[in-house]
Amino acid sequence: MRKVYLYARFQRFWHWMQALIIFALLFSGMEIHGLFKLMGYEAAFHMHNYFAMGLLVFILLAFFWYITTGDFRQYLTEGNLLDKILMQARYYMNGIFRNEPHPFKKNEISRLNPLQRITYLMLTLVGLPAQIIFGFIYYYFNELVALGMSPGLLEPVAHIHTLLAYLLVGFVIMHIYMTTTGHTLTSNIKAMVTGWEEVEDD
Amino acid sequence: MHKLLMTRFIPVLLFLLITSTATAEVYHHPVDKITKSTADHTKFPQLKKNFKSGPEVTKACLECHTEASRQIHRTKHWTWEVPMKDGKMLGKQHVVNNFCISVEGNEPRCTSCHIGYGWKDKKFDFASQENVDCLACHDGTGTYQKLPAGAGHPAYQTTTQEKKTYKKVDLSHIAQHVQNPDRHNCGSCHFEGGGADAVKHGDLDNTLLKPDHSLDVHMASGKGELNMTCTDCHKTEGHQVPGSRYEPTAYDRHGFDYPLPDDFPTTCSSCHGNAPHSANKKLNDHIDKVACQTCHIPQIAKQRATKMWWDWSKAGKFDDKGKMIVKKDSTGHPTYLTKKGEFRWEKNMPPEYRWFNGQMNYTTFLTTFDDRGIVQINHPDGKAGDPQSRIWPFKVHRGKQPYDTQLKRFVKPKLYGPKGSGAYWSDFSWDKSITAGMENAGLKYSGKYDFIETEMYWPISHMVSPKEEAMGCVECHARGGRLESLGGFYLPGRDVNPFVEIIGFIVIAGTLLGVIGHSIKRYTTQKNMEQEDAG
Numbered sequence: 001m002r003k004v005y006l007y008a009r010f011q012r013f014w015h016w017m018q019a020l021i022i023f024a025l026l027f028s029g030m031e032i033h034g035l036f037k038l039m040g041y042e043a044a045f046h047m048h049n050y051f052a053m054g055l056l057v058f059i060l061l062a063f064f065w066y067i068t069t070g071d072f073r074q075y076l077t078e079g080n081l082l083d084k085i086l087m088q089a090r091y092y093m094n095g096i097f098r099n100e101p102h103p104f105k106k107n108e109i110s111r112l113n114p115l116q117r118i119t120y121l122m123l124t125l126v127g128l129p130a131q132i133i134f135g136f137i138y139y140y141f142n143e144l145v146a147l148g149m150s151p152g153l154l155e156p157v158a159h160i161h162t163l164l165a166y167l168l169v170g171f172v173i174m175h176i177y178m179t180t181t182g183h184t185l186t187s188n189i190k191a192m193v194t195g196w197e198e199v200e201d202d
Numbered sequence: 203m204h205k206l207l208m209t210r211f212i213p214v215l216l217f218l219l220i221t222s223t224a225t226a227e228v229y230h231h232p233v234d235k236i237t238k239s240t241a242d243h244t245k246f247p248q249l250k251k252n253f254k255s256g257p258e259v260t261k262a263c264l265e266c267h268t269e270a271s272r273q274i275h276r277t278k279h280w281t282w283e284v285p286m287k288d289g290k291m292l293g294k295q296h297v298v299n300n301f302c303i304s305v306e307g308n309e310p311r312c313t314s315c316h317i318g319y320g321w322k323d324k325k326f327d328f329a330s331q332e333n334v335d336c337l338a339c340h341d342g343t344g345t346y347q348k349l350p351a352g353a354g355h356p357a358y359q360t361t362t363q364e365k366k367t368y369k370k371v372d373l374s375h376i377a378q379h380v381q382n383p384d385r386h387n388c389g390s391c392h393f394e395g396g397g398a399d400a401v402k403h404g405d406l407d408n409t410l411l412k413p414d415h416s417l418d419v420h421m422a423s424g425k426g427e428l429n430m431t432c433t434d435c436h437k438t439e440g441h442q443v444p445g446s447r448y449e450p451t452a453y454d455r456h457g458f459d460y461p462l463p464d465d466f467p468t469t470c471s472s473c474h475g476n477a478p479h480s481a482n483k484k485l486n487d488h489i490d491k492v493a494c495q496t497c498h499i500p501q502i503a504k505q506r507a508t509k510m511w512w513d514w515s516k517a518g519k520f521d522d523k524g525k526m527i528v529k530k531d532s533t534g535h536p537t538y539l540t541k542k543g544e545f546r547w548e549k550n551m552p553p554e555y556r557w558f559n560g561q562m563n564y565t566t567f568l569t570t571f572d573d574r575g576i577v578q579i580n581h582p583d584g585k586a587g588d589p590q591s592r593i594w595p596f597k598v599h600r601g602k603q604p605y606d607t608q609l610k611r612f613v614k615p616k617l618y619g620p621k622g623s624g625a626y627w628s629d630f631s632w633d634k635s636i637t638a639g640m641e642n643a644g645l646k647y648s649g650k651y652d653f654i655e656t657e658m659y660w661p662i663s664h665m666v667s668p669k670e671e672a673m674g675c676v677e678c679h680a681r682g683g684r685l686e687s688l689g690g691f692y693l694p695g696r697d698v699n700p701f702v703e704i705i706g707f708i709v710i711a712g713t714l715l716g717v718i719g720h721s722i723k724r725y726t727t728q729k730n731m732e733q734e735d736a737g
Contacts, residue, residue, distance in 0.1 A: 034681050034695045041676035041695055045484070092720075097727040142487040151587070155692035159699045166706025170713040177717040 001183065006111040007195045008071075014062050015192055021058060022168065024051040029165050052135050059128055074112055075121050084114035096181060106199045123171065127164065134161040244378040253373035256319045256355055257332040262377065264331060271331035273441040279317050281328065284448045292448050292564055298579050300512060300601040300656045301396045304567070304614035307639040310353040311618040315391040322353035324642070337373075338390070342381030346371055347390070351618065385411055385421065388432040400506040404553070404597030405664035409505045417504050419668040437467040444468050450661055452493065452560035452584070453592050470494040491691075493558070493592045497673040498666050501550050502597055507535055511546035512601035515653035518543075518630050541627045543602075553595035553662050555688055557584035562659070567645060570610050577605075577612075579658040586690030593688065595662040602655050604632055608648035614639040 007015070024047060030036065031044035039047070066072040077084065087103045092115075095103070104113040112120065137144060137157050145151050182188035183198050191197030231237055243249055248262040264271060274280045282305065283293035294305055294312075305312040306324065313321040319333045320326060327333065335354060337346045348356050350364050357368040389411060396402030400409075415422045420430040436445045445468030454469035457476035466472065474494070479485035488497075502508070519540055521527050526540035535547045561583035571577050584591030605612050615632065616639035619625030624638030632651060640647035678685045679695030686696065 032679075032695055033698070034679075037676075037680075040674075041679050042674055045675060097723060099728075099731060142490070155697075155699075158692055158694060159702045162699070163702045163705060166702070166709050169706075170709040173710070173713045173717060177721070180721070 001198050001200065003196045004106065004108055004111075004199055005195055006106065006108070006191050006197045008069075009195065010065055011071075012192055012195060014058060014065070018055070018058050018062075021051050021055045022172065025055065026165060026169060026172070033162060033165075049139065052132070052139070055128070056132055056136075059124070059132070062124070074110070075117050077114055077117060081114060081118065085118060088113050088115040092181070101200055106197065119171075127168065127171075131161065131164045131168065134164065238381075243380050246378070249374065249377040251374060253377065255358060256335055256337065256373070259373050259377050260319075260332045260334055260336055263336045270336065270441070271334040274317065274334045275328070275331075277441050277443070278446065278448075279441075279443065280334065282316065284446070286448070286564075290564060290566055292566070296566060298565060298567055298612045300579055300599055300603050300658050301402060301509070302617060303514075303603055303612075304639070304643075307614055307616040307642045308618040311351045313353050314348045314350050315394075316354045319354045337376055337380070339383045339387045340380040341376050341387060342379040343376050344386055346376050383433055384431045392432075396509060400503060401509045402599075403660055403664075404502040404508040405499065405660075405662045407503070407506045407508070410664065413665075415668055416671060418665050420666055435468045435472070445663075447661060448562065450558075450560050450562070452558045452594060453490075453590060470498075490589070491592055493594045495661075495663050495666070496555065496593050496595050497677075498669075499595055499662050499664075500552065500667060500671065500673045500677070502553050502595070502662055502665060503549050503551065504665055505550070507533065507547035507549035508597065509545055510548045510597075510599060511544070512542070512599070512603075513544040513653075514542070514604060515602045516544040517541060517626070518632075540630075552684060554598045555593050555685055556582045556596055556659070557586055557588070557591040557688070557690075558582040558594040558596075558661065559584035559588060559590040559592075565612065567612050567614060567643070569612075573605065573607070573610050573654055576600075576655045576657055579656050581657075582659055582661070586688075593685070597660040597662060598657050599660065600655065600657045602653040604636060604651045605654045606636075606648050607650045607652045609646060613647060613651060614643050614645065616642065 028039075028044040028048040028051065031038055032041060032048060038044075084104075091100065091103050094100075102113070104110070106113075134157055138154075138161055141149075141154055141157070179188040179192075180186075182191075183200055187198045235242060246262075246266075248265055251258075251262070253259050253262075260271070278284050278293055281293060282295040283291060286292055296306075298304065302308065302312065309324075309326075310322045313326075317335045317338050318326075318330075319335055335348075337356075338348065346356060347368060348354055349361060349368055350366075352361075352363070356371045356373075358370065360370045361368050389406075389408060392403070392406050393399060393408045393410065394401070395406070400407030410418060410421055412423050413421050414424065415427060420428050420435075423429045433443075436443050438444070444466065451466040451469050454464070454466050454471045455476070456464040456466070457471045459467050459472040464472075471478075471494070476489055477486045478494075516538065517540065519527055519538075527538055528536060528540075529538035531537050531547070533547075533549075536542075536545055537547075538544050559582075562580050563578075563583055564580045565571055565577060582594065582596065603612070604615055613636045615635040616623065616625045617627050617635065619628060619638075621628040623629070624631075624634040626632065626635035629635065633649070636647055636651055637649075673684075676695070677683055679693065681696055683696060685693060
């Protein structure tokens, strides 16, 4: 076993802030959606809007950081991505039960396995931006209608926003569970707190 | 030093302090008779007479206000007639209602609220100038009162009507103390619509004479309150009072009326504009869909119960001794009267909500209707998605009233009149009463009647609550909220798409199950391997 420094300070800060924001958004969003009554619709509405602004700011900040530091290269893959994803998936379906080693070793140069790469890339480039865009269309609906958008779009926009939120809940559950699949049950979470992760020896 | 402070500084400072506040105040002329009017009516010799009747007073008024009656003749307050664009003739003279049903045939009683003298039957002369009642609206003494069944006349001699004594009115004193109408003038009819206080509108009753802050934020009369009067919003010109319910303005897009007024000076936005919420701008996004009244009048009949149900079909029952029955609830409101039937009252309740584009559809005495369900005497036009329509609050008054089962039209029963005239309140025969009423009106009656359930919509605009008491979001943005039954549009917090919810459920439940299954398998295989290693 050895320790590697995987997550820079900004990345950890960004990760936990984004986690907090997404939890706050899911929580307040569910109340707005009428799934429970806790803080009241109006408070939930305000909370949702403030955190939505926060999410937008943090995602832009993250884009800036990834581009300027060149760390976006972590998300690039050489060779056949699909094969690699399947290898990783096969590990989770089979290998993990046989104590097989992880198919891709983590190190300072490559901290993400191919499945993580594609998932996080899709989340950051497609899922969250789409959710943010639909959320903002929802919020600025009157202004957009005044600019010529069809007023009938409110309903589909609201439904897509809700659907994406449910998918995000699914991601969050999966994501949290996956943290337990590291070298030890908590090594992944520790890494995201301290930056240092215990990984298998080469 | 100390002495200097006490004898010089402090007195000077005190003097400056006192005088500075006094001089800092803006100078206003005192509000008295002179600021209010260029004419002191106690100085007119024409008014220092011993008037014998109302029309005599009017003649005196007309000596100076030469065109007043001709202005009045053009108003619906006088004609009780409102021609509509669709050709229907509305106005109090013509409309059906589900209170006392019809004016025609019951004139001397109903016309106690007419701004004229002597409308006791259909021969009334609407061109008469002296029959205009100036004092009903301009009495500044609070002593002018029309008799309940005097065809618009007050008591010229002390009179007893309907078990109440009405003192002789001092016409000369009243004529010398006239004023621009205040709440008490308008209220003497509009607060008592339907025959008594609070019966009809749900948002207009005598509590508005001296309302507190919570009852009506505009009209509240306490210290430091706005104390607005009816004509501050119903800004009258040439005796034309705007803000009629026959052609209401459901959405005033013009907004502020100053500096350029529009035709609708009575709307909320005439003063508040079309973007009045500054703290929470999202509220302004509601303005195209929700009338101000909807959120700002959360409850109606706030302090005095209004009538919600009037069932004429139950009328005409007598007790064992053959006497008329009077039943009252614990608050003293009648729940049964032999003359009128069964009533239900409600106080401080939420109104009902409908989409409304400003068009009211009326069922008149000439309209043939389908008698298989509830008949809407009037109903607001409008629908979700229509840019002209907004969600409005209404008091919906329901009841049962007689109709012609063959012609499928409403009938006009004669209610008020002496014994033998066919009047229901004297003879208690529906057949006679309807026959007499329809004959008087010159309308056909098949001779067969029954009772049908009706509903009537009264748009709500008064009893505006202070903003702290306006409705919160969750009143509507919730399942089972106030707008639960208003369909045709997506309301966040209330509406869901079943497919989205099912997919969401499958995704979340599926992930959870997958994760749980995976972890169990990891745990058990791990255990097995450990055992194998140990073995």
